[in-house]
Amino acid sequence: MSARAITALIGGTVFGAGLALGGMTDPARVRGFLDLFGDWDPTLAFVMGGALIVMAIAWRIVPGMARPLFEDGFHVPTRSDLDVKLIGGAALFGIGWGVAGLCPGPGFAALAIAPADAAIFVAAMMAGMLLVRFTERKS
Amino acid sequence: MTLLAFTLPGFPDAAPLAGFAGGALIGIAAAIMLLGLGRIAGVSGIAAKAAGLGGSGMDRMSAWAFVIGLPLGALIIALASGGLEPSFAGPIPLIIAGLLVGVGTRIGSGCTSGHGVCGMSRLSVRSIVATLTFMATGIATVAIMNTTGLEVLS
Numbered sequence: 001m002s003a004r005a006i007t008a009l010i011g012g013t014v015f016g017a018g019l020a021l022g023g024m025t026d027p028a029r030v031r032g033f034l035d036l037f038g039d040w041d042p043t044l045a046f047v048m049g050g051a052l053i054v055m056a057i058a059w060r061i062v063p064g065m066a067r068p069l070f071e072d073g074f075h076v077p078t079r080s081d082l083d084v085k086l087i088g089g090a091a092l093f094g095i096g097w098g099v100a101g102l103c104p105g106p107g108f109a110a111l112a113i114a115p116a117d118a119a120i121f122v123a124a125m126m127a128g129m130l131l132v133r134f135t136e137r138k139s
Numbered sequence: 140m141t142l143l144a145f146t147l148p149g150f151p152d153a154a155p156l157a158g159f160a161g162g163a164l165i166g167i168a169a170a171i172m173l174l175g176l177g178r179i180a181g182v183s184g185i186a187a188k189a190a191g192l193g194g195s196g197m198d199r200m201s202a203w204a205f206v207i208g209l210p211l212g213a214l215i216i217a218l219a220s221g222g223l224e225p226s227f228a229g230p231i232p233l234i235i236a237g238l239l240v241g242v243g244t245r246i247g248s249g250c251t252s253g254h255g256v257c258g259m260s261r262l263s264v265r266s267i268v269a270t271l272t273f274m275a276t277g278i279a280t281v282a283i284m285n286t287t288g289l290e291v292l293s
Binding site: 005007014019021028029032037038040042044050052058065067068071073074075076087092094100101103105107109110111112114117118123124125132136 | 147150152153154155156157158159160161162163164165166167168169170171172173174175176177178179180182183186187190192193194196197198200201202203204205206207208209210211212213214215216217223225226227228230232233234235236237238239240241242243244245246247248250251252254255256257258259260261263264265268269270272273274275276277278279280281282284285291292
């Protein structure tokens with residue numbers, strides 16, 4: 001395995017551990033956060049807060065680095081325009097997130113906790129991604 | 140884990156310390172990806188890359204390694220905490236949700252990790268708008284389902 005792949009494996013593992021520790025692999029917790037007008041569970045806000053603080057520091061380290069440790073350069077999104085795709089896509093994603101209380105990260109992480117349930121979600125999600133790939137290829 | 144069992148006044152079910160610690164780990168993971176590979180740790184984009192469906196610009200081997208790491212990390216926490224027993228929705232809502240999440244994250248260029256964590260922490264306007272949008276539709280979806288008595292979690 002390359003240094004890049006090993007780094008990504010460590011990154012994914014720490015990410016998955018964080019999701020599980022923060023309760024994000026429990027759909028009830030995620031839907032509890034989205035249940036703002038009912039029995040609201042603020043836990044997800046603390047998860048988001050913890051992640052944002054660490055990443056805000058990481059972004060401040062980037063300008064002082066000539067390049068990432070195992071890559072030739074930084075490849076981060078540069079667009080700043082708002083378009084229908086961004087907002088429409090995010091809106092659809094949010095509906096799906098609300099229906100089952102799962103987003104992509106917890107979907108994969110939950111494969112280790114409730115494999116049968118998580119596999120159905122992940123398979124449908126990948127099918128959705130395939131659908132978008134097909135329509136984009138045709139247009 | 141008992142240290143992390145602290146609760147918030149008024150919210151007996153919330154787990155703020157475990158949530159914050161988990162969030163910090165997610166931030167560290169995203170920082171590893173950014174400072175190590177120079178890439179955004181957006182799970183939807185990395186999963187699409189692993190499956191050969193576009194997405195992240197990282198190499199495919201690394202994309203697979205990251206995706207495989209997600210359940211590995213969750214497994215470590217599940218074993219350390221003596222097992223997690225969350226309740227999931229049934230097959231039909233899981234399929235509907237999965238399709239919407241897959242389609243939406245590809246069209247909208249990201250999910251909770253890419254837009255919510257990585258983009259918002261660098262104050263990307265697109266990510267802030269995307270995050271506010273999926274939070275709003277997520278909140279509306281749960282509110283509508285609860286109002287109409289649609290229970291999905293057993």
